[in-house]
Amino acid sequence: MDFALTGEQESFRRAARAFAEKELAPIAGERDETNVYPVELFKRMASAGYLGIKFSSQYGGDDGGILAAAILFEELAAAAAGITLGVYCHVVLALTAIDRIGNDAQKRRYLAPGIRGDKLGAFGSTEAGAGSDITAIATRATRDGDDYILNGAKLFCTNSPLADFIVLSAVTDPEKRGITLFIVERDAPGLSVSRALKTLGMHPAQTAEVVLENVRVPSANRLGEENRGVPNMLTAFAEGRIVAAAFAIGIARAAFEAARQYVLDRVQFGQPIAKNQVVAHRLADMDTDIQAARLLTHQAAWLADNGRPFVKEASQAKVFATETAARIAAQAMHLQGAFGYVLESPAQRYYRDTHVLEIGEGTSEILRNVIAKHLGL
Template identity: 40%
Template structure:
């Protein structure tokens, strides 16, 4: 893992921002399951909603590693904020930047990367999760428009006050899957109710419905019929970012444990003086260290333009399973206090499980890794 002194300096800045601007509000928004619009706009003002995007498209003109650092440090205090930034950047800004026409970038990427608005990526459907190729949503040509029909599920950032658009995948008449920019407010684009989740309460997750939803032909993103494969390649980017999110959240758990074990006394001693507790914390620190090395190793490969597919999947798999383990152990270290909502580890515990599911389940990661090892996974 080689982060430059500039990256380490940037980490300090994001950490200070997260401590001052995000941490004090995390429990408030979680408890109310309310989207933290003010916090996200504050992130936007710092350039955190467009870190890897060039300045000419509204971005901060930073790089991919600084983006990973940002997601990690935000997750350390509030995974809901981190996933909002991650889904917006990895899935939406990244796709618009790589596949958008100049007009699309000017019109749609710029307000997103500048942090004035956020975007949603609508791939998953009620019946198409890991099997994203099973997309049922359809797009048919009609004059100068495409007409989209279908439903999408678990779509992050889709129904907030600052949501600008969804990038929705749909099957064309020739059977190929393409993607379309669908602005919020387009007739026939219905933003469904906010889903009640066991974690990530402050992130906005919804069901979307498209009913004869017309978008102009120039809203097709990328080449017709090639969208699906192009996008799958870009999803590797997001996997490293989710791993960074997992590392940050696990570090947040360890921070809370270190504070708690120094204060909590049982049998006349701080519980941090018991070896049973010390070993738990030593294990946590060791796992976080290794997951972090993996994140920034994969991040460096990505930043340098080297292949990183297997590393992205291995890192996502390892870091997210680690984060779930550590959240569980962090609650254990807190005992009964870990089971009540006043303590941040309870929130981290609820927030952790989805890490093994979103942006490719642990099982999907294992399939990808096995394929990269040259094994035939038996899927046809």
């Protein structure tokens, strides 16, 4: 049993941290205020090999696997979570669906340019009546010759205002609730995207509503077999939960580090507040929780990379890491007193950014249902 990263993984982690500190961290606060996504970063991430981290070199990827993706997303999220959410939806949702389900032609047309940063993807499952229950969607795809005609609306579709294509789900067999995934060009006639929604956190990420009115999609853009959309999505996104866990650890680590520095610097009653054992113990617990979350996450990534069953472990990692991050961000803000509460302080941003990670990619309740099922309950 080896708990250390290999030399190669460690130098990848160092390079990813240097990239994140140079390119993301300096603009994190400003983009949180302006809500503007730095789309130009996609090209630079592609040049660094980050957009293809978990995909095959056949399509320009890095063959890095899930552990490498987890290492990368922890570093990016620690620097700027709101920017990282856009990268996550492109790589871990849209491109992963095409990588796992698509055919060679679809991979050449969308995955390869997505890895190069030439095309940006979004993923749309959620609708007004379908969140956790991905089978409850109302968007309908009707066959018309060699095409499908799509009608419906997707809510909370991150990247959609900026994307070149959207991978989305639609009902193809209403009687049997058969659902199919499609790749839809963002400029397809009949497709419109609303203004980005205002959210509590993750401000630079552009999350909007997508409306489809008689959108014609060629059958060449059907992803996988007809009516196999739900099992296809579940397969493609089981790994995503591991990366989401690493994402949360990144925010938790940034929140923890800021709090640690503050309690060392802040003097009250003639000594740094870190000298109060109750404060030091809180920091000790925070660090322990981060370490536990990272071990669970890297374990799940290792299982996935080694072809072993990992669904239960991925769910456990995501529940534990996201709930840990939310708790740590709140504690870190509290430890910084009024300074943590002012908008100039990143503490409040970490606090606002974490919560959505307990909702997306399976809420904590849905993931506990998955874990319980694996326990025979």
